[in-house]
Amino acid sequence: MLQIKQLTITHKKDLRVIVKDFSLVLNPGDKAVLIGEEGNGKSTLLKWIYNPELIEGYTETQGERICTGEHPGYLPQELPAEEKEKTVYEYFCGEDAFGLQTPRELTHLAGQLKLPPDFFYRDQKMDTLSGGEKVKAQMARLLMARPTILLLDEPSNDIDIETLEWLEKLIMEALQPVLFISHDEMLIERTANMVIHIEQLKRKTESRCSIAKTGYRQYAKNRAEQLASQEQRALGERREEKKRQEKFRRIEQAVNHDLNSMTRQNPHGGYLLKKKMKAVKSLEKRYEREALDRTEIPETEDAIFFKLGEAVKMPAGKTVLEFSLDRLLTPVSGEEEPRLLAEHLFLRIKGGERVCITGKNGAGKTTLLKQMAEQLLSRTDVRACYMPQNYEDLLEPDRTPVDFLSETGDKEETTRIRTYLGSMKYTVDEMNAPMSELSGGQKAKVLLLKMSLSGADVLILDEPTRNFSPLSGPVIRAILRQYRGAILSISHDRKYIEEVCTAVYQLTPGGLVRMETEKQQCDRNGQD
Known part of the structure; x- marks a missing residue:
């Protein structure tokens, strides 16, 4: 225990x-x-x-x-x-x-x-x-x-x-x-x-x-049900309180008006009005005590929010990638001889497609994606952005998120970047902290924000959802699903594969094999 x-x-x-x-x-x-x-x-x-x-x-x-x-x-x-x-x-x-x-x-x-x-x-x-x-x-x-x-x-x-x-x-x-x-x-x-x-x-x-x-x-x-119920109850109490306060103010104003006009002319009537005013003040104190016991409006952590590729316009028929490779080898490491990972590889991606490559650990997915990324990043007819599996490949440990995202460094740009980082749930201290002090999820957010600001029409993503909490995950998947450009990714996230990807390939020693997602299997079985 x-x-x-x-x-x-x-x-x-x-x-x-x-x-x-x-x-x-x-x-x-x-x-x-x-x-x-x-x-x-x-x-x-x-x-x-x-x-x-x-x-x-x-x-x-x-x-x-x-x-x-x-x-x-x-x-x-x-x-x-x-x-x-x-x-x-x-x-x-x-x-x-x-x-x-x-x-x-x-x-x-x-x-x-x-x-x-x-x-x-x-x-x-x-x-x-x-x-x-x-x-x-x-x-x-x-x-x-x-x-x-x-x-x-x-x-x-x-x-x-x-x-x-x-x-x-x-x-x-x-x-x-x-x-x-x-x-x-x-x-x-x-x-x-x-x-x-x-x-x-x-x-x-x-x-x-x-x-x-x-x-x-x-x-x-x-x-979700408790928060919705609490919010509904809290808002209802505030509406009732507002009605009571408005009614109370009308009574108070009427008594004050009568008191001012009657006291000298009718002392007895003024005495009665003063008693009435005392009752009004007592009622006000009761309302104040009730307000202290009212239901609080529930406070929760807001989900992250950002937009991706709103201005992207890529024709559906445009060939984004046509990649072929006879033999995929392990990267050279010291004296170790490169090993054959796969052969006879071919992949074509069209505009608007969201492709995912899966496969066993050590099959060579990241090695393959890096070679595809080199080809896409060197192109001038597409604007590609790359999120590697190892964030440190792009993020220098001593740089801050604001520094990394800045292009010109001017005041207006810095203000805009801070606003964007705020929407991704960064505090001011985190915006100015070195990358080495940030969590994996915070680093991933910086890279996604860089893609958003760059206007990229092709995203190359190596395990894009792996550092996002189950609270942020649905938001990230929805944003990527609505992205109008092309996506080339590696993932083992089953919800990402089902909800975002239009095509899934498995990397095998014999090449890339087109796979059916569970949703596609269900659709096909339903038609049968």
């Missing part, structure tokens, strides 16, 4: 309260998902639960953590820098339990994660693995240690659909408590039986944390 009592976490730099008086009990069988907008402190909370020392450098904390006799296992959002230069074998040797695994156990674990049996002994550097392979390696090492509590920060990031389904099964069948952060709505809907919702209200000056022992869909439904 894990117990947290009255935890308050305050950021040292801007004194922002991440959580206040937060208490939680996790029992065996609990599968709790931690949700909230990007940059709200979900990862900070998860780190504290695993080891409070991990956040001592940038936070002040008060509260109690009780996990006596427990052995928590923690999956960080990103592979620690000191681990990236190790070989795969060296990385696993860093876990004592690795040496205790039998060949049969390692083969079984590799099979579960869809990894080759020799994966654990590779001399390949961890940093050269695909994003999905890195996550799988971390999950494998974590499971070897047999933790009694699972703390998972974005375990669904970068892994292929087949492994996502394995992860869902792992979480659902886990006997130990599981607390996880994920941006994969489908995984959350299928696995979570408890929702912990962190919100930053009033321009991130006030923290609120809600805990519901229910599934995510039910939580979202209940929350």
